[in-house]
Amino acid sequence: MSWLVLVGVTLTLANATLVALIAVRRWRGLRHHRRYDALIARLRRPAVELIDGDVPGDLPPLQGDEARVFAQLLARYGRQFRGAPQERIVGYFEAHGLVDEELRRLESHRAWRRAAAAFTLGDIGAHRTMAALVRHLGDRSADVRAAACRSLGRLGTVEAVEPIIAAGVHGDVPRPIAKLALLDIGPAAVDQLLVQADHEEPLVRAAAVQLVGLLGEAADAAALRRRLADPAAEVRTAAAAALGRLGARQAHDDLVAALADRVPAVRTAAAEALGGIGGRQAVDALLPIARTDEFVPAHAAAEALARADPDLVLRVAAEPDAGPHLREAAGRVAL
Amino acid sequence: MTRTCWSWSPSASSGRGYTVLQAHDGEEAWELARDARPDLAVLDVLMPKLDGFELTRRIRADEATRRIPIILLTARAQDADVQQGFDAGADDYLRKPFSPQELRARVQAILGRR
Amino acid sequence: MSQLESLLVLYSKAAFVYYVAFNAIYLLLMVLAWLQMRDEIRRRTYLGLDEAFRSPLTPGISVLVPAYNEAAVIVPSVRALLALRYPRHEVIVANDGSTDATIEVLTDAFDLVAVPLAVRDTVASAPFRATYLSRHHPNLIVLDKENGGRSDALNAALRLARYPYVCVIDADSLLEEDALLKAAMPILDAPDLLVATGGTIRIANGCRVDHGRVVDARLPRSRLAKMQVLEYLRAFLQARAAWSRLNALGLISGAFGVFHRSLVEQVGGYWTDTVGEDFELTLRLHRYLRDRDEPYRIAFVSDPVCWTEVPESFATLARQRRRWQRGAWEGLHRHRRMLLNPHYGAVGLLAVPYFLIFEFLSPVFALGGLVVTVALFCLGVLSASYFIGFIVVSVGLAILLSLAALSIEELGYQRYRRRGEMAQLVLYAVIEGFGYHQIHNFWRLMGCVDLVRGTTGWGAQQRRGFEAPPDPELAPGARSGGDRVLG
Numbered sequence: 001m002s003w004l005v006l007v008g009v010t011l012t013l014a015n016a017t018l019v020a021l022i023a024v025r026r027w028r029g030l031r032h033h034r035r036y037d038a039l040i041a042r043l044r045r046p047a048v049e050l051i052d053g054d055v056p057g058d059l060p061p062l063q064g065d066e067a068r069v070f071a072q073l074l075a076r077y078g079r080q081f082r083g084a085p086q087e088r089i090v091g092y093f094e095a096h097g098l099v100d101e102e103l104r105r106l107e108s109h110r111a112w113r114r115a116a117a118a119f120t121l122g123d124i125g126a127h128r129t130m131a132a133l134v135r136h137l138g139d140r141s142a143d144v145r146a147a148a149c150r151s152l153g154r155l156g157t158v159e160a161v162e163p164i165i166a167a168g169v170h171g172d173v174p175r176p177i178a179k180l181a182l183l184d185i186g187p188a189a190v191d192q193l194l195v196q197a198d199h200e201e202p203l204v205r206a207a208a209v210q211l212v213g214l215l216g217e218a219a220d221a222a223a224l225r226r227r228l229a230d231p232a233a234e235v236r237t238a239a240a241a242a243l244g245r246l247g248a249r250q251a252h253d254d255l256v257a258a259l260a261d262r263v264p265a266v267r268t269a270a271a272e273a274l275g276g277i278g279g280r281q282a283v284d285a286l287l288p289i290a291r292t293d294e295f296v297p298a299h300a301a302a303e304a305l306a307r308a309d310p311d312l313v314l315r316v317a318a319e320p321d322a323g324p325h326l327r328e329a330a331g332r333v334a335l
Numbered sequence: 336m337t338r339t340c341w342s343w344s345p346s347a348s349s350g351r352g353y354t355v356l357q358a359h360d361g362e363e364a365w366e367l368a369r370d371a372r373p374d375l376a377v378l379d380v381l382m383p384k385l386d387g388f389e390l391t392r393r394i395r396a397d398e399a400t401r402r403i404p405i406i407l408l409t410a411r412a413q414d415a416d417v418q419q420g421f422d423a424g425a426d427d428y429l430r431k432p433f434s435p436q437e438l439r440a441r442v443q444a445i446l447g448r449r
Numbered sequence: 450m451s452q453l454e455s456l457l458v459l460y461s462k463a464a465f466v467y468y469v470a471f472n473a474i475y476l477l478l479m480v481l482a483w484l485q486m487r488d489e490i491r492r493r494t495y496l497g498l499d500e501a502f503r504s505p506l507t508p509g510i511s512v513l514v515p516a517y518n519e520a521a522v523i524v525p526s527v528r529a530l531l532a533l534r535y536p537r538h539e540v541i542v543a544n545d546g547s548t549d550a551t552i553e554v555l556t557d558a559f560d561l562v563a564v565p566l567a568v569r570d571t572v573a574s575a576p577f578r579a580t581y582l583s584r585h586h587p588n589l590i591v592l593d594k595e596n597g598g599r600s601d602a603l604n605a606a607l608r609l610a611r612y613p614y615v616c617v618i619d620a621d622s623l624l625e626e627d628a629l630l631k632a633a634m635p636i637l638d639a640p641d642l643l644v645a646t647g648g649t650i651r652i653a654n655g656c657r658v659d660h661g662r663v664v665d666a667r668l669p670r671s672r673l674a675k676m677q678v679l680e681y682l683r684a685f686l687q688a689r690a691a692w693s694r695l696n697a698l699g700l701i702s703g704a705f706g707v708f709h710r711s712l713v714e715q716v717g718g719y720w721t722d723t724v725g726e727d728f729e730l731t732l733r734l735h736r737y738l739r740d741r742d743e744p745y746r747i748a749f750v751s752d753p754v755c756w757t758e759v760p761e762s763f764a765t766l767a768r769q770r771r772r773w774q775r776g777a778w779e780g781l782h783r784h785r786r787m788l789l790n791p792h793y794g795a796v797g798l799l800a801v802p803y804f805l806i807f808e809f810l811s812p813v814f815a816l817g818g819l820v821v822t823v824a825l826f827c828l829g830v831l832s833a834s835y836f837i838g839f840i841v842v843s844v845g846l847a848i849l850l851s852l853a854a855l856s857i858e859e860l861g862y863q864r865y866r867r868r869g870e871m872a873q874l875v876l877y878a879v880i881e882g883f884g885y886h887q888i889h890n891f892w893r894l895m896g897c898v899d900l901v902r903g904t905t906g907w908g909a910q911q912r913r914g915f916e917a918p919p920d921p922e923l924a925p926g927a928r929s930g931g932d933r934v935l936g
Contacts (some may be wrong), residue, residue: 004838011845017876019850022859026871029863079499112491115681146638174638180504200414214505231421231428233445255514262404263424264447294447295569299611302567324567331564335584436743 039069047073050092051085052302068083071098075123082156090126099126106132107129111141122151130157137167149173153181158188169204181186182211190216194223202232209235213242221248228254233263240266244273252277256285267297283309287316291323302329361385365393368400375446377438378425379408380416388423395424404445408433451486454830457821461831462811464818471807472846479853481691486861489751498630501637502536508640509537509612510629510707515602516542519620520550524558526620529661531586535629538616539588543606546575546596546616546725555591559583566590566609570709572718574605600719600726607710607718615710617727621706623653623663623756632707632755643911644709644745645734647701648753651864652678654761661754670871671761676885679877682758683854686751686862693749697795699735699804701747703727705755720783725776732784735796751861766874774896777809812897816890819843844882851878 047070060292062070065235071093078089102124106119118136121129133155136148152160161182168178182189189211195201196208209227212220218270224246240258243251255277258270271289283305290301302325306313310333316322317330356371358364363381368376368390376394380387387407394400407425409416417428429441477819477871501507512530523542530540544552555561563583568570568577575597594605603617614636616629628648638642654657655669667674692698701708703726713719716737719726738745760766781788781804788805826836855874858864865871 004718008841022856025859036894231417233427263445327565328567
């Protein structure tokens with residue numbers, strides 16, 4: 001009987017503890033939410049004013065929770081701004097020693113604290129934190145490395161490009177995150193990326209080429225055209241897509257040649273690119289592909305034709321051997 | 336295709352409907368290419384009787400086979416292999432050593448599956 | 450004691466062990482779920498949703514909506530889906546031969562025009578009648594086809610999808626605005642590894658819905674629905690979060706899941722001959738990838754939420770649970786090779802046996818054991834202390850589990866903010882073991898009876914007898930004869 005009592009009591013205690021936990025948390029949580037919502041409502045205006053530069057002097061000193069919420073608001077807005085508004089935000093954080101606080105938190109023992117700090121530093125946007133963030137691209141926690149990488153992207157400094165690329169190439173940071181950071185940095189990263197377009201690993205070349213397509217301008221097309229003759233299919237595909245993005249008319253002939261590539265993905269990317277560039281030769285080359293090629297390249301070719309020469313598509317789709325892709329493209333054009 | 340270069344079993348690659356035809360040297364591979372007309376050829380650069388480059392050139396020269404996509408398997412140390420292969424007419428390459436997943440991913444990408 | 454009596458006593462003891470084992474496992478899962486929740490809450494501060502939304506690298510998602518007789522809800526639902534916060538997505542509605550005005554309603558609301566769309570040949574499906582595009586919404590495709598069931602409709606929509614990922618939902622699912630983005634985040638961070646993610650399903654009954662979105666979350670009025678709120682919280686916030694951490698997530702719910710499209714096509718799409726097509730597909734994905742030793746992850750993400758209506762009447766709920774029981778069996782039977790098979794890692798060794806013993810066979814032990822124990826006690830065969838112990842342990846542990854789930858909800862998510870809502874849920878946690886739990890197991894038992902009698906489909910009766918299900922190697926609808934590789 002005693003074991004029964006023991007078990008019964010243990011279970012009852014455990015259950016009671018959980019109920020108490022829920023009740024306490026509930027009560028505190030509701031109060032916290034109400035307070036938090038009220039604080040946000042009150043501090044939103046001063047935060048916006050600060051960002052707009054409307055506040056002549058400094059704000060009245062905020063304490064504890066207010067200060068925290070204000071900082072959170074500024075950080076959240078900081079994510080969306082560059083230039084003078086961001087400088088004002090940085091100014092606020094520096095003046096109140098918050099940047100140093102985050103830098104200290106960046107050295108915390110706990111990985112999630114480091115990661116949160118790394119992320120927030122990107123929101124705050126103080127350039128002097130770049131060195132610390134670059135160091136943490138080598139942190140032992142993957143979350144911290146990813147957050148540091150993201151923040152470096154948001155800081156937007158050119159000096160961060162090389163370390164970010166290195167981290168991406170070595171796999172310290174997932175490639176998509178490294179790519180996104182480089183995109184955030186913007187056209188300043190293009191020079192370094194062009195160097196990486198000759199890297200020995202095809203995946204790195206492909207990623208570099210892809211990013212140049214998103215960040216570069218027509219003048220960068222020359223380097224990309226060389227990559228249309230890369231031995232690796234993935235790089236050729238990326239090069240074709242990038243040239244399409246850049247709208248590089250001078251690549252027209254190379255892209256038409258790429259339509260004859262034996263790898264369907266390359267044909268597809270070349271077709272998409274030519275859809276934007278157009279040209280008589282392109283249209284002539286795209287037509288047979290849209291009619292008879294495998295699904296994906298044919299579909300891309302039909303779509304490209306619809307962009308380059310919609311009237312042609314309407315005419316050709318009526319023919320008996322047009323194929324499903326041209327018919328679909330015509331249907332979309334007629335919509 | 337040399338037998339000894341990696342421990343890749345046909346079943347690893349023949350998942351969804353791939354039929355793998357194996358050849359043990361370059362000459363055999365050439366016959367297979369001509370007779371069976373595969374949808375894709377994966378050729379080792381180093382093969383007895385006929386090396387990968389020469390076989391690639393032959394495949395490209397022959398009207399019946401010139402459309403077959405070719406993936407060349409090159410040695411990691413040799414950069415020149417890669418360019419030579421491309422010039423000979425290969426469509427993609429993989430550096431040894433590689434994992435079965437890498438090969439599968441490359442095969443699927445070329446064949447337009449993934 | 451006669452032989453029969455000693456056998457029954459054994460049965461009762463086995464049931465006791467079952468209760469203890471089940472609850473112990475669930476408690477372990479709860480610990481894992483707790484850790485998972487803590488990680489996810491921390492990650493919220495550095496998730497980077499805004500960046501993902503702005504990024505040109507974010508992969509596109511095709512949202513597949515199978516619809517059968519959904520004229521009443523389909524238009525606001527589709528509108529809400531088109532308005533999801535995601536940089537690149539399309540909505541494909543597959544009208545599965547509805548007998549009501551589904552197609553007409555859609556045509557009116559979205560100004561649909563019939564356009565012949567090119568369709569991929571990757572999986573089989575029932576014949577298409579027509580495909581439509583919308584004049585106003587370039588991201589909407591409507592497909593009208595012959596009736597073939599939910600799996601078939603999904604397979605058909607799959608063939609039209611043009612983005613690399615698909616999001617599978619129900620026609621009456623109400624996704625939160627950020628849900629697609631949040632469900633895609635793990636995929637964005639590791640696109641080569643993540644092949645599928647599932648989100649949390651919450652109960653929409655009682656919530657205020659406006660234009661296809663839940664604007665005010667409240668507990669349902671119906672007692673049955675409130676009980677299900679508790680069930681779903683346990684199932685999602687506890688069980689799935691834990692299984693996901695072990696990379697052994699056995700089920701991505703058909704009401705909200707994101708999948709790598711061509712992988713689903715490669716394994717043959719959905720199986721049309723089952724009522725548990727989401728369960729079976731998840732198992733099949735695990736099996737396919739582990740057979741090929743490909744590193745992968747199938748993850749549950751607790752933040753993105755899909756709200757859905759649940760039955761409020763006993764009859765409808767019973768039908769649903771019986772159907773789930775059948776679906777569980779069909780999936781388990783088809784992939785019985787995975788059971789306790791170390792080749793399939795945590796899925797084979799943990800998840801599949803768990804589903805078999807603690808989900809599918811639960812009526813045998815939980816209900817049968819209870820009945821036998823009560824009977825034996827009344828007959829004086831079992832002592833009072835044993836009987837009381839049995840009741841205390843089984844009920845007490847069950848309450849503990851539900852309270853644990855509620856505490857996870859309260860600590861991590863706090864969706865029910867109104868006064869007294871949590872108190873109500875605590876109350877239901879206590880009374881669940883005194884009636885609902887037993888009825889639920891009875892329905893499951895009826896589901897097993899249905900299986901034996903050969904009931905198929907979503908409620909119809911059919912004499913079918915036992916036939917072996919098709920060999921999963923030759924996946925349903927796959928084209929035979931593939932490419933030939935010279936190597």
